Amino acid sequence: MTSTPSTSRTARSKTFRLTAIGVAATGLCLGGAGMVATANPASAFGQAVGTAVHAAGVDWSDMPAGYTQAQYEAFWGAEYSTGDLAELQELWSLGETETKSRAGQMILDGETLPFEPGTHTTPELPADEQAAIAAFFEAGYSSEDVETLNELWDTEHVETKARAGQMILDGEELPIGPATS
The missing domain is CATH 1.10.287 (Helix Hairpins)
Known part of the structure; x- marks a missing residue:
């Protein structure tokens, strides 16, 4: 059997x-x-x-710790420029995220920032640099990655983003992956 x-x-x-x-x-x-x-x-x-x-009911923040979506929307919604952001960073001796968080919260609380939106403007970047910077962020890189590359290449933010973005557009590999910082 x-x-x-x-x-x-x-x-x-x-x-x-x-x-x-x-x-x-x-x-x-x-x-x-x-x-x-x-x-x-x-x-x-x-x-x-x-x-x-x-x-779906999950309590999860998609913003960096200490920085809320409301603060983000308040800061950029008030039409502050990237030049204004840089000036506030210098004035308050804070990093980019902390500066936007503080400024956004001040706006939400009805407080006055040290200057009006658009006071500090930066010159318009050439179209090819704008495309390179857009490619950098679209590839999933973050502002923390910019900081890491700044240190690695000894460059400033705009130059770092443009250089890294151009490398992405050219099909070259960056020394770090997205969000590895």
């Missing part, structure tokens, strides 16, 4: 394995989306992921 394996056990085993693979793949996809959104929370993708996560 020969015994044959039970088909119900094999079917259950396959179902369990496929379910486990599906759950693991879903987790990896969600984790990857979260990492990309965290790398550049102000991007359209970062905003979409943040909205979807909040709609």
Whole structure:
């Protein structure tokens, strides 16, 4: 008498394995989306992921620690320029995120900032530099990555972003990956 394996056990085993693979793949996809959104929370993708996560009832902030979406919107919504941001950084001796957080909160609280929006403007960058900088951030790099590259290359923010973005456009590999800082 020969015994044959039970088909119900094999079917259950396959179902369990496929379910486990599906759950693991879903987790990896969600984790990857979260990492990309965290790398550049102000991007359209970062905003979409943040909205979807909040709609699902997850208490997760897509902004850097200590910096809220309301502060971000208040600062940029008041039409302060990047030149204004740089001047506030210098004035308060703070980093970029801390400066936007503080200024945004002051605006939300109805306080007056040291100067009006648009007081400090920066000259318009050439179109090729603007495209390179856009490519840098669209590739998932963050302001923290800019700081890391600044130190590595001994360059300033704008030069770093333009150089790194041009490397991306040229198909070259940067010395660090996105959001590795």
